[in-house]
Amino acid sequence: MLFQNTINRIWDKLLVALGVLFVLIPTSPWNMPLTYRDSGVFLYVGWRILNGELPYRDIWDHKPPVIFYINALGQLITNNSRWGVWLVEFVCLFIAAFIGFRLVKKLLGTFPAVFSLFLWLLTLAFVIEGGNLTTEYTLPLQFAALWLVYDSDKPDFPYWRWFLVGLMGAIAFFTKQTAVGVWIAIILYLTLQRLKSGQIKRWISELLLISAGGLTVCFGVVIFFALQGALAQFWSAAFIYNFVYSSSSIGMEDRLKPILEGLGDLKGTGIFQFSMIGYVIGIFVVIRKNIIREGLPLLFVGLIDLPIEWILIGASGRIVSHYLMVLLPVLSLFAGLTFWVLFSWLSSWGISMRTKTLFLLGVMGIFVWGSFAAYRKQVVEYRRVRDDTLINYVKSVTAPDESVLILGAESYINFFAQRKSPTRFVYQYPLYEPGYVNEEMVLEFLSDIINNRTRIIIDPGNSSTAFLEFPIHTDKIDESIAYLKSHFRLLENPDGLTVYEFTESESVP
Numbered sequence: 001m002l003f004q005n006t007i008n009r010i011w012d013k014l015l016v017a018l019g020v021l022f023v024l025i026p027t028s029p030w031n032m033p034l035t036y037r038d039s040g041v042f043l044y045v046g047w048r049i050l051n052g053e054l055p056y057r058d059i060w061d062h063k064p065p066v067i068f069y070i071n072a073l074g075q076l077i078t079n080n081s082r083w084g085v086w087l088v089e090f091v092c093l094f095i096a097a098f099i100g101f102r103l104v105k106k107l108l109g110t111f112p113a114v115f116s117l118f119l120w121l122l123t124l125a126f127v128i129e130g131g132n133l134t135t136e137y138t139l140p141l142q143f144a145a146l147w148l149v150y151d152s153d154k155p156d157f158p159y160w161r162w163f164l165v166g167l168m169g170a171i172a173f174f175t176k177q178t179a180v181g182v183w184i185a186i187i188l189y190l191t192l193q194r195l196k197s198g199q200i201k202r203w204i205s206e207l208l209l210i211s212a213g214g215l216t217v218c219f220g221v222v223i224f225f226a227l228q229g230a231l232a233q234f235w236s237a238a239f240i241y242n243f244v245y246s247s248s249s250i251g252m253e254d255r256l257k258p259i260l261e262g263l264g265d266l267k268g269t270g271i272f273q274f275s276m277i278g279y280v281i282g283i284f285v286v287i288r289k290n291i292i293r294e295g296l297p298l299l300f301v302g303l304i305d306l307p308i309e310w311i312l313i314g315a316s317g318r319i320v321s322h323y324l325m326v327l328l329p330v331l332s333l334f335a336g337l338t339f340w341v342l343f344s345w346l347s348s349w350g351i352s353m354r355t356k357t358l359f360l361l362g363v364m365g366i367f368v369w370g371s372f373a374a375y376r377k378q379v380v381e382y383r384r385v386r387d388d389t390l391i392n393y394v395k396s397v398t399a400p401d402e403s404v405l406i407l408g409a410e411s412y413i414n415f416f417a418q419r420k421s422p423t424r425f426v427y428q429y430p431l432y433e434p435g436y437v438n439e440e441m442v443l444e445f446l447s448d449i450i451n452n453r454t455r456i457i458i459d460p461g462n463s464s465t466a467f468l469e470f471p472i473h474t475d476k477i478d479e480s481i482a483y484l485k486s487h488f489r490l491l492e493n494p495d496g497l498t499v500y501e502f503t504e505s506e507s508v509p
Contacts, residue, residue, distance in 0.1 A: 003088060005445060007171055010124060011304045012101060013098065014113070014504060015117070015291065016094060016097045016098045016101055016117065016323050017094060018250070018504055019097060019118065019121040020090060020093045020094050020097055020119065021090075021342070022092065022122075023093065023124050023125045023128060024086065024090055024376075026125070026378060026379045026382050027086070027128060027130055027131035027382060028083075028086050028256060029081075029082045029083055029086060029087075031379060031382055032130065032382040032383065032385050032386075033385065033386040034132040034385045034386055034387070034388065034410075034416065035082070035412050036042075036129065036174060036385070036389075037145075037409055037410065037412065038132075038133060038134075038413055039130055039132040039412070040387070040410070040411050040412025040413075041061055041129065041409070041411050041412075041426070041427065042063075042070075042071045042132060043071055043075070043082065043132070043243065043412065043415045044059070044067070044168050044248060044411040044412070044414050044415040044421075044426060045059050045061060045068040045071065045072075046068055046070070046072040046073075046075050046085070047071075047072075047075060047080060047415055047418075048420070049068060049069065049072040049499065050072050050075060050076060050080070051420075052395065054228055054230050055203070055230075055234075056225070056230050056233035056234040056236075056237050056238070056424075057066045057225075057228065057229065057230035057234075057424070058424050058427050059075050059421075059424050059426055060233075060237055060424045060426065060427075060430060061237060062177065062237065062238055062241045062242055062245070062430070063134060063176070063301045064134075064173070064174040064175060064177060064236050064238050065174055065225075065234070065238070066134075066137065066171060066175040066223065067134050067137065067175055067176075070085070070088055070137055071085055071132070073088060074087065074088040074290025075091075077491075079163070079296035080418075085132055086131070086132075086496065089131055089136065092136070092137055092138070092139070092140050093124075093139065093140075094465070095136045095140040095143075095144075096139035096140040096142075096143045096329075097117060097121060098138065098254065099143040099144055099147050100112075100116070100117065100120070100143045100329060100332055100418075101113050101116070101117045102135050102147075103143065103146060103147050103150065103298070103333075104116045104117070104294065104332065104333065104336040107150070107294070107295040107298060107299075107333075107336075108292075108336050108337060108339075108340040109340065109343070109345050109463050110359075110362050110478045111338060111339065112336040112337070112339045112340040112343065113341075114360060115335070115339040115360060116332045116333070116336030116339065117332070117365070118332060118364050118367070118376045119269065119270065119271045119274065119332065119335050119367070120271060120308055120328045120329075120332035120335070122269050122271075122367060122371060123266065123269040123271045123328060123331075124325065124328060124369075125175075126268065126269065126321070126375075126378065127321040127322055127324045127325055128325070128381065129320065129321050129322045130324060130385070133322045133324050133325075134175050134176035134179070134321070135280060135322050135323060135325035136177055136325060137175050138172045138175050138176060138179040139325065139328065139329065141168045141169075141171055141172045141175075141362070142166075142172070142326070143329050144168055144276065144328040145169065145182050145183060145186065145331075146159045146298060146301065146302075147167050147170055147311070147331070148164060148165050149161075149165070149186055149189075149297050149298060149301055150294075150295050150298045151294065151295065151297065152190075153167065153193070153296065153297050157208070159205065159209060160209075161209070162209035162213070162436060163209045163212055163213040164213060165183065165210055165213060166183075166211060166212060166213025166214035166215075166216075167208035167213035167214065167217060167243055167250060168213075168216055168319065169182075169210070169213070169216075170213065170214040170216070170217030170218055171217055173214075173257060174221055175240075176319075176336055177328075178241065178312040178313070178315055178326070179415065181305050181308040181309040181312050181326060181330075182301070182329065183331075183365075183396060184305075184308050184383065185208075185301045185304040185305035186210075186301055188209065188304050189297065189300050189301045189304055190203060190206050190207065191203065193297075193300075215356075223270050225308075226488065229494050234498065235349050235429070238434065241430055241433065241436050242478070243434075244433060244436040245433065246315055246494060247435075259467075265340070266324060266327070266331070268371070268374065269367065269371060270367060271328075271331050271332075271335055272331070274334070274335040274338045274339070275331040275332075275333075275335045275338070276332040276334075276440065277334075277335035278334030278335055278336070278338035279303065279306060279332070279334045279397050281305055281334075281337050281338060281341055282302060282334055282337055282449070283303060285299060285337075286300055286303065288301055291467075296370075299333075300339075302330045305330045306330050306331075309326055310327075311417065312326070313326070313327075324415065336387075343356060346359065352443060357473060360368075374456065374461075386407070387414070388419075389497075390406075390410070390413050390497065391413055391416045391417045392499060393458075394413060394417040394419055394456075394458070394488065395417050395419075397455075397456065398417075398419055398455050398456065400418060400419070400463045402418075402419065402455040403419065403420050403421060403422035403452050403453075403455060404417070404419040404421070404422075404425075404454070404455055404456055404457075404458065405421060405422055405423065405454050405456075405457045405458070405468050406421070406426075406459065406460065407428065407447060407457065407459045407460065408427060408428070408456050408459075409427035409428075409429060410427070410459055410460050411426040411427055418424060420450055422452035422453075422454040423444070423445050423448035423449060423452070424444075424448070425444075425445050425448075426440075428445070431445055432470065432471060432473050433471075436471070436473060437470065437472060439472060439476065440475060442470050442472065442477050443476055443480060444478060444482035446477070446481065446484060447480065449484060450480065450483065450484065450487075453502060454502055454506045455501075455502060456499055456500065456501050456502070457488060457499070457500040458497060458499050458500075459497075459498040459499075459500075460497075460498075461498060468484065468485070469479050473492050476495050486501040487502060488501065488502055488503070489501055489503055
């Protein structure tokens with residue numbers, strides 16, 4: 001009896017933990033020794049934060065700040081090891097998956113919740129792209145916000161929850177600006193429902209509480225960077241650059257392209273097909289209002305949220321698989337709704353619980369079998385991310401206190417070699433973005449290389465930008481470039497690399 005009670009208490013947590021491990025074991029340092037580009041940037045910034053530096057002021061990146069401090073926290077836990085960041089990933093995904101499971105279970109029952117959990121985690125495994133990405137860390141916030149609005153139509157709904165909704169929305173915004181679809185949907189839902197029912201005062205109160213929660217975080221972030229003299233750099237990198245970057249793709253075709261291309265990543269696991277059926281069912285349920293009597297606000301918010309998420313994904317005019325992670329909470333909800341309808345039909349036929357359990361396991365087994373080859377291939381691909389030639393070379397020719405510049409955006413080399421970049425432009429893409437870069441930025445970059453006596457400059461050969469060929473030219477820029485060219489000599493192709501070494505000379509001009 002004791003064993004049975006223990007199983008009843010922990011089975012759902014164990015199920016969630018196993019599902020999250022299924023997603024994250026391939027991206028762990030055990031299987032994936034190095035990281036992809038974006039994760040490498042975040043690891044580097046987290047490392048530098050632990051060494052007293054500040055994002056934007058001391059290290060340039062265009063992501064909002066939360067991701068950097070998550071990486072700093074992970075490295076703090078395990079003394080600069082990537083395992084700590086992986087552990088933080090596990091905790092965040094466990095929270096997201098457990099809240100999502102309990103949410104769908106509360107609305108639709110256990111079997112749809114198990115299926116929904118299985119399907120969205122299976123999909124996540126194919127869009128996580130090596131892990132440690134911004135959209136991964138917004139998942140627990142999205143699921144938590146949906147949980148909070150589950151019964152928001154009840155008269156005794158606790159008003160303090162709206163403050164939490166706004167608080168989490170702002171944290172999501174400062175993790176990735178376009179990951180706020182759920183919160184936009186919640187505000188639109190409240191506006192439609194309260195104005196329709198004439199509850200103007202209640203609507204105003206709810207919006208004020210949401211705003212108070214959001215502004216609490218916003219003011220905190222602004223004050224934090226302002227006190228350290230980095231507010232201008234923060235605004236320039238995290239907002240102005242992103243606006244310029246996204247504006248470079250114009251036209252409706254460019255905005256629709258990410259949506260159309262993204263469908264391919266979702267169809268493979270079946271979550272898109274199941275969720276679209278569930279979306280249609282959800283419209284019918286919300287209109288009828290008597291099919292599901294509790295949780296209608298959740299379904300209503302989900303119906304509004306899905307098209308908003310697609311619009312936000314398409315805002316940049318570009319698509320990479322991990323952008324699609326923001327869709328998973330709402331897709332899991334409607335996939336669960338589809339399975340709920342299937343199980344309702346089985347129940348109406350008098351099918352036994354055992355048979356329904358076998359049906360669930362059979363359906364999940366079919367999906368696992370269909371995805372096994374792709375999953376195994378991905379595990380192998382992650383395992384191959386281990387070329388440490390550049391890392392070992394940097395360690396062999398430099399001392400820990402010497403700075404190394406890697407051209408392009410390969411700052412993971414700086415992190416794994418534990419060598420600081422001589423400039424806050426640890427990767428140089430912003431310096432080649434027309435409409436954003438200016439003379440001051442280019443001169444800052446060149447002066448940093450000169451004044452910090454950069455030990456070596458390495459060109460990995462895979463950068464889309466040409467070293468010292470900027471989109472703007474002035475007399476001061478040309479003078480600094482000439483100085484650099486005269487004080488860095490090209491080494492004779494060591495280990496097949498393009499390496500420039502600083503040579504001692506007269507004082508810096």
